[in-house]
Amino acid sequence: MRLRFHCQNRIGILRDIVSHFVDYGLNVARGEVGGEHGNAIYLHVPNLLNAQLATLKPVLEAVPGVFGVRRVNLMPSERRHLELDALLSSLSDPVMSIDMEGHIVAANRAAGQLLGVRIDEVPGLSLNRYLPDIDLPALIRRNNARVNGLRITLRDATFLADIAPLHREHLDDVASLAGAVVTLHSVDRIGERIYQVQRQELRGFDALFQASPRLASLIREARRMAPLEAPLLIQGETGTGKELLARACHLASSRGQAPFMALNCAGLPESMAETELFGYAPGAFEGARPEGKLGLLELTAGGTIFLDEVGEMSPRLQVKLLRFLQDGGFRRVGSDEETYLDVRVICATQQDLPGLCAEGHFRHDLYHRLNVLSLAVPPLRECLDGIEAMANHFIDRAARQIGCRAPSLSPAALARLSAYHWPGNVRQLENVLFQAVSLCEGEAIEPSHLRLPDVGEAPGLSGMDLDGTLADIMGEVERRVLATLYPHHPSSRQLAKRLGVSHTTIANKLNRHGIGSDG
Known part of the structure; x- marks a missing residue:
């Protein structure tokens, strides 16, 4: 057991304290002096039992100069060792x-x-x-x-x-x-x-794309929510940049200079996720470190914890997280001591949490605690009006990383990007263009350089904006048809022949929708 004595800094006080353990036949394995002015003494007494502590505590607090005695999980040197170990392991x-x-x-x-x-x-x-x-x-x-x-x-x-x-x-x-x-x-x-250095040149919201009106609206909402202390729930498909948005909210808050830690709840066994998030006490289980382990929550004290795929969290962890959100307290695995921290919680999910609540897989009370503030990140297929700006940015970034001259994006390639359904969203776009830059040997990226798997094709009118008049909707259908077919028939004459209309009609429609160039 580890004890902290809040005490006066006087000669002989340690001897007076330790003598009482000698009377009980208890060995003090290690001691440290701490506090800002040496006004704290820490003792590690391995064989001290809870019943003995209950008897000893009034005696110890009666020692002249001792103001209070309480249990602690770690000695100061053990905490420094754990923090250093966590820091080094992250490199x-x-x-x-x-x-x-x-x-x-x-x-x-x-x-x-x-x-x-x-x-x-x-x-x-x-x-x-x-x-x-x-x-x-x-x-x-x-x-x-x-x-x-x-x-x-x-x-x-x-x-x-x-x-x-x-x-x-x-x-x-x-x-x-x-x-x-x-x-x-x-x-x-x-x-x-x-x-990576170049990627960090722009931080926070400045690093997020706002070329599409939908994305610009999302960033405006996020900027208003970022300074607030309440939990934030970010919903969106995979690859939409939920963690980037969470980091931007953290940096724009009063906690921006404090730690930001992330934990992906998907795929982690329950026991591992619990020890990663909450840590464990010394000797908590077989194979545990003798000094214990700090969880991400303690390493994030004063900052922001980001829990990705929170819908995958086990029922046991949901209960512990709910308790932490209610009063800021939790217990490490294998410990009966309460720890209280000031940490903002931001969660993300691509699942339907209300649906999971209805099915009994997610707690209603936890969902309402997490959903105080919420942001919905739109999929890329709903932001295609900004895809050209995104594509040019990713091409420039890939060229810098590879060390080559940045190629341009041909009209046919842009049309192919605009017609694709993007099941992997912005992350998939970045990966596809990185590969395209590595494959391109000429001055421009062509459709042949774009490796786009035809999986997860969006059915029917999925992702289409149905606002506006019938003429507006039919115009969007026409644009999609032309954008899809143009890469395979890359001239107005070829495409006119494919669709059975005049060359002039197709040339005018291509020009109206900004697709390709007349051949």
Whole structure:
């Protein structure tokens, strides 16, 4: 059991506290001093029972200078270790801390995979055996400053290494060097890294497309809801950008500088989803870490948690989430201590939650808690008036990532994009155009470069705007027919022959709808 003593910072207070555990024959395994002014003492007493604590607590609080005693889940050092471990595990690049003899002190999971060992086998390994041609400790002493982009080869792979020296006691002379943190960037991913940097140049709502009136209206609604503290439910099909919208709402809120964490509830076993979201106490189950695990909620304290595919959440998790939404409290797995946090919840789903409630698969009370604010992201097939601007953006982005000149989009290719039903929405559009840019060897992307699987074809009038007069609706049907057929008959003469009308009629209709060019 771990205890926190809120106490006066005086000589001998620790001795006075510990003496009472000695009287009960209890061993204090570890102790730490914390608080802003050393006014908190933490003790780890492994064999202390709840009944013993109930008896001891009044005695301990009677010690002069002790103001209160309570149970805690983690010692301060354990919490720092968990937070550091969570941070390192989230990094895809290998990161290692080495001492001045070249031995690895700590590393993340990516480094262990690179070295070909388990993560618990990494500490103590000599990095020199993997880098026989480079004496890193000598390099660190010689430079005594950060080194960026050092080209190295490790296990037949080429990396650019960033080396940050570590000093003792905030000194910066060579004698105070304690080691260095080494981060390895794969040369093969440098282009992707540049692409990610470019992708982050625009953040929040500025990174979202507003070329279509439907999308512009959605962004206006989202901007009004973003600063509000209430839960937000985002509904939309797969690939419509629900997480991007959630991040934009987070950045535009008063929590924008606090953490944003995401958890996809689909496909995760119930036990894994529960420990990921709520964490677990030390020794909660067989195979658990002895120090426990922080959940995403605690790592997000003060920020925003994004729960994707919330409709897939198990009944047990629905109950715990409902409790958290009601009063901000929850219990880690295997713990009976209440934890209270200030975290905004944003959820997303592509399912019909009211329908799931009617079928008994989703709690009505949880649905009403989540649906305080709601946004509906339209599918791409309902925003085709903005597809040309989106397509040009994705083509430019793909060309930058691949490292080639950006091709243009031919009228026939644009017509093919406009006529497609897009079951994967914006994400599918981006992937299709990335592939098209990689296949294109000329100056323009043609229909042959667009790999569009004919699956999930929208039946009948699905996705068609039926507002307006009959003439407006028939005009839209005409536009779709011409846009679908034009890529296969890419001239007004060919298309006129296919449809059995005059060349002049088809040329006028193509011109009216902005499809292709007369051949």
